Structure formats: structure tokens, C-alpha cells
Amino acid sequence: MPDLSCDVAIIGAGIIGTSIAWHLAKRGLSDVVVLDKGEAAGTGSTAKAAGGIRAQFSSDINIELSRLSIGEFERFPQEMGVEAVFNQVGYLWIATTAEHMKLFEANATVQRRHGLSIELLDAAGVKARAPYVRTDDVVGGVFHAKDGYASPADYVMGYHKKAREKGVRFLFGEEVRGREPGALVTSSGRVAAKRVVVAAGAYSGKLGERLGVEIPVVPVRRQCFVTEPVEELPHPIPMTVDYGTGVYIHSESRGVLVGKAEKDEPAGFNEAADYGFVERVAPLAMDRVPVLERAQPKTVWAGLYEVTPDHHPVLGEAGDGMWVACGFSGHGVMHAPATGMLMAELLLGRKPPLDVSSLRLTRFREGKPIVETNVI
Ligand SMILES: Cc1cc2nc3c(=O)[nH]c(=O)nc-3n(C[C@H](O)[C@H](O)[C@H](O)COP(=O)(O)OP(=O)(O)OC[C@H]3O[C@@H](n4cnc5c(N)ncnc54)[C@H](O)[C@@H]3O)c2cc1C
Incomplete structure (x- = not known):
């Protein structure tokens, strides 16, 4: 690769990097290079995601990131001219203890604000929403009709295509290995950049070490499996979350996708699918x-969550020309549209439509983590 120069270099062409690239280009800043060590856009964690999109969080900032994003997911086919089906069939969370129901009620108060x-919902309300659910031990549930799920690949392809049309340069097979004053060192050359955005998903912490920025993002394996068609179920069903066990289920090609975050999974870059997962x-x-x-x-697969200590992303400036947009802790697909918009505004030196200062990288050092209870 010949040496290049640009205004903004984005490391990572997952849904986050491509969204930022598109939102910059849409606002007139196309002197952008996106570097990815993979062979195409969206082949990292984005390709492994279950595609859940929800606003039912407990922290103000997560709810707002989702609200902004859901608007863009709804407009995506018209605005981007690409096919992207958003199954907006709701998220149904099920409580089997009074304690969990209390938590849903407290979260609903925040969400309604x-x-x-x-x-x-009471148990009968859960049954009415989801007749396929066993409810004899159910205390109640909570439902938000504007949540749902979609195929992450559709959005990455849309962002990638539209950003390229506006002049953004994408370089694949280019691993960023380090940094010299004013330039990134890649596997095959140098990219001089005024600003560098780290959007490297689960690799962001490791990459930060190479770039001289401490980014507290660790990789943790997460797994899902899909089944053959299940004719007894209506399709699509709402994303159905059994809060007590952490199991979530949604329709996938007339079958279902089943996932669960196993809490004892150690941190690490292990992406090997484990058939014991299906048995458990x-x-x-x-x-x-x-x-x-x-x-x-039918199939089981594994991918990496990119986890921060408080399960919220790090967004914004990191000093010395470095910026971060990573650490989505399993919510990067659903928060990609908002992240693109907000990062683009910040990079352009403008006030973003949402105050994201609580997501600053320094919050951990300052002892100001954010609390989120609705994590699955
Ligand atoms: C099983 C599973 C289920 C999930 N379900 C959901 C869900 O339902 N909803 C949801 O919102 N999220 C979900 N997620 C999380 C979601 O996949 C991520 O939050 C999201 O994909 C993060 O996007 P990204 O662009 O930051 O990362 P990635 O898609 O991983 O992209 C980062 C890119 O950076 C590149 N890269 C890394 N290091 C370098 C380097 N040194 N040089 C050049 N390139 C580099 C990689 O090749 C990669 O393409 C799930 C994740 C998993 C694993």
C-alpha cells in the first residue's frame, strides 16, 4: 500500500466504524480512511450478533442511545436505499420473582420519563402477548413494542456502500500495528491522519496498548444457536427474554435463535463454538x-462481546488526536446509528444532539462508572 494521508482514520469496519464513516461523509467530511484487518466490512463481532434492538435499559444514556438509533433503523431503507428488515415486534421480558418484577417496574418509570x-404485564398479560410461553411460575413481564431485531449485515452493507459513494476510502487486509507521530503504522504502510478513531470492537483494548492509550475493553466469548423451522410457533415472535435464566429467544428463518450470556465465561479471545452450550x-x-x-x-456459533467495567461504551476524545468508539458490551449493533451521528458531530467540533460526556474514557479513573441493570 502506498503511504496515504487523511483527515480522519477509523480503525475497524464493523457496524460502528462504518456508521461513523457514513455519518461523517453525510455531513460533508469524506477525507476519511477506514482500515480493517479483515477482508470485508462487518466480519468481526457484528457478523456474530443476534441483532436485538431495544430501548429497555435502566440507564438514561443507554435509553437515549437506543431512542436515537431506533429512529434511524426505522428510516434506514428509505434514507439509504437498501433493503433492511427491522422486525419491530417488541422485546418481552419475563419475571419469575417479585424482586425481578420490582426491577422492571423501577426501570419502566425511568423509561417512561x-x-x-x-x-x-401480569402473568395473564404475558400469556396474551406470548401464548407460546409457559407462565405457571411467571409473576409478570414488561413489553416495549418499538424494540425488535434485525440483520446487522444489512446495516453494515448500507453504511459501507453509502460512505464509499461519498468518497470514504476503505482498506481491507490492513492491520494497524502501531503509531508514529502523526501516522498509523499498518501491516503494509503508513496512514497519516489528523484524527484517529478506535472502533476495533473486542480488539480495542489490545489495540489501545499498541497506540499508547489505555482503553478498558476486554473480549468475552458469547454464544447463540439457531434451530430448524418450528412450525408450531408464529413468526416473528417478540424477542422473549427469561430474565431469571438470562435466556433470550427470537424468530430466525422460521426457526428460533437462542442465546444466553454465560456469566462464568472468562475474558479472552476464544471464539470457538462449544456444542456443550446447546446442551446447557x-x-x-x-x-x-x-x-x-x-x-x-441447526448451528451454534460464538463471537466476542467487547466489555467495559460498567457495560457502557467509551465515546469521545482520548487525547493526542485519538478518539474512541468502542466497549459497547454487547449492544453495539443497536447503538451504532446513534454512535455514528454523535461521533460525527464531535469530530466536526459541534455540539452533539445528546450529551455523551458521561461516556468519556476517563470516567473509570475518576471513579464515575454508570450503572445498568438490564444486561443479558
Ligand atoms: C453472540 C453475540 C450476540 C450479540 N447480540 C447482539 C444483539 O442482539 N444486539 C446488539 O446490539 N449487539 C449484539 N452483540 C454485540 C455486537 O455484535 C457488538 O457490540 C458490535 O458488533 C460491535 O461492533 P464494532 O463495529 O464495534 O465491532 P466489530 O464488528 O468487531 O468490528 C471491529 C473491526 O475492527 C477490526 N480490527 C480489530 N483490530 C484491528 C486492527 N488492529 N487493525 C485493523 N482492524 C482491526 C476487526 O477486523 C473488525 O472488523 C452480540 C455479540 C455477540 C458475540
Whole structure:
């Protein structure tokens, strides 16, 4: 690669890097180079995501990031001229203890303050919303109709295509290995950049070490499996989350996708799928949705969450020309549109439509982490 120069270099062409690139280009800043060590856009964690999109969080900033993002997901096909199906069928969270129901009620109060139409349900209400759920031990639930799920690849392709059309340069097979004054050193050359954005997903912490910035993002394996078609279920069903066990289920090609964040998974770059996952998690899914007893598992896969100590992203300036947009802790797909908009405004030196100062990198050193209870 011949040496290049640009105004903004973005490291990572996942859904976050491509969204930032598009939002910069849309605002007239196209002197942007996106570098990715992979062979195409969206081949990192973005390719492994379950595609859940929800505003039902407990922290103000997560709710607002989702609100901004959901608007863009809804407008995406018209605005970008690409096909992107957003199954806006809601997220249904199920409580089997009074304590969990209390938490849902407290979260609903916060969410309603942000203008969300949240429905608190008793056990009969859960059954009415989701007749396929076993409810004999259910205390209640909570539902938000504007949540849902989508295919992350559609959005990455849209951002990538539209950013390229506006002149953004994408370089694949280019691993960023370090930094010299004013330039990034890659596997095959140098890219001089006034500003550098780290959007390297689960690799952001490791990359930060090479670039001289401490970024507290660690990789943690997460797994999902999909089943063969399940004709007994209506499709699409809402994203159905059994809060007690942490199992989540949504429709996928007439079958279902089942996922669960196993809390004892150690940090590390292990992306090997483990068939024991199906054995451990399928019984929990069948227990909540009994018709799944007749479902045949088809494929299991693993990918990496990019986890920060408080499960919120780090966004903004990191000093010395460096910027960060990473650490989404399993919510990077759903927060990508807002991240693109907000980072573009910040990089252009403007006031973003949402105050993201609480997501600054220094919050951990300052002892000001953010609390989020709705993590699965
Ligand atoms: C099983 C699973 C289920 C998930 N479900 C959901 C969900 O339902 N909803 C949701 O919102 N999120 C979900 N996530 C999380 C989501 O996938 C991530 O938050 C999101 O994809 C992060 O996007 P990204 O662009 O930051 O990272 P990535 O997609 O990983 O992109 C980062 C890119 O950086 C590149 N890169 C890394 N290091 C370098 C380097 N040194 N030089 C050049 N390039 C580099 C990589 O090649 C990669 O392409 C899930 C994740 C997993 C694993």
C-alpha cells in the first residue's frame, strides 16, 4: 500500500466504524480512511450478533442511545436505499420473582420519563402477548413494542456502500500495528491522519496498548444457536427474554435463535463454538417455551462481546488526536446509528444532539462508572 494521508482514520469496519464513516461523509467530511484487518466490512463481532434492538435499559444514556438509533433503523431503507428488515415486534421480558418484577417496574418509570410506551404485564398479560410461553411460575413481564431485531449485515452493507459513494476510502487486509507521530503504522504502510478513531470492537483494548492509550475493553466469548423451522410457533415472535435464566429467544428463518450470556465465561479471545452450550442452554429455552422440545438445533456459533467495567461504551476524545468508539458490551449493533451521528458531530467540533460526556474514557479513573441493570 502506498503511504496515504487523511483527515480522519477509523480503525475497524464493523457496524460502528462504518456508521461513523457514513455519518461523517453525510455531513460533508469524506477525507476519511477506514482500515480493517479483515477482508470485508462487518466480519468481526457484528457478523456474530443476534441483532436485538431495544430501548429497555435502566440507564438514561443507554435509553437515549437506543431512542436515537431506533429512529434511524426505522428510516434506514428509505434514507439509504437498501433493503433492511427491522422486525419491530417488541422485546418481552419475563419475571419469575417479585424482586425481578420490582426491577422492571423501577426501570419502566425511568423509561417512561424518556417517552417510551412501556407496558407492564401480569402473568395473564404475558400469556396474551406470548401464548407460546409457559407462565405457571411467571409473576409478570414488561413489553416495549418499538424494540425488535434485525440483520446487522444489512446495516453494515448500507453504511459501507453509502460512505464509499461519498468518497470514504476503505482498506481491507490492513492491520494497524502501531503509531508514529502523526501516522498509523499498518501491516503494509503508513496512514497519516489528523484524527484517529478506535472502533476495533473486542480488539480495542489490545489495540489501545499498541497506540499508547489505555482503553478498558476486554473480549468475552458469547454464544447463540439457531434451530430448524418450528412450525408450531408464529413468526416473528417478540424477542422473549427469561430474565431469571438470562435466556433470550427470537424468530430466525422460521426457526428460533437462542442465546444466553454465560456469566462464568472468562475474558479472552476464544471464539470457538462449544456444542456443550446447546446442551446447557436448550433445556432452559424448552422450559420457558415448551414447543421447542420438538425443535432441532441447526448451528451454534460464538463471537466476542467487547466489555467495559460498567457495560457502557467509551465515546469521545482520548487525547493526542485519538478518539474512541468502542466497549459497547454487547449492544453495539443497536447503538451504532446513534454512535455514528454523535461521533460525527464531535469530530466536526459541534455540539452533539445528546450529551455523551458521561461516556468519556476517563470516567473509570475518576471513579464515575454508570450503572445498568438490564444486561443479558
Ligand atoms: C453472540 C453475540 C450476540 C450479540 N447480540 C447482539 C444483539 O442482539 N444486539 C446488539 O446490539 N449487539 C449484539 N452483540 C454485540 C455486537 O455484535 C457488538 O457490540 C458490535 O458488533 C460491535 O461492533 P464494532 O463495529 O464495534 O465491532 P466489530 O464488528 O468487531 O468490528 C471491529 C473491526 O475492527 C477490526 N480490527 C480489530 N483490530 C484491528 C486492527 N488492529 N487493525 C485493523 N482492524 C482491526 C476487526 O477486523 C473488525 O472488523 C452480540 C455479540 C455477540 C458475540
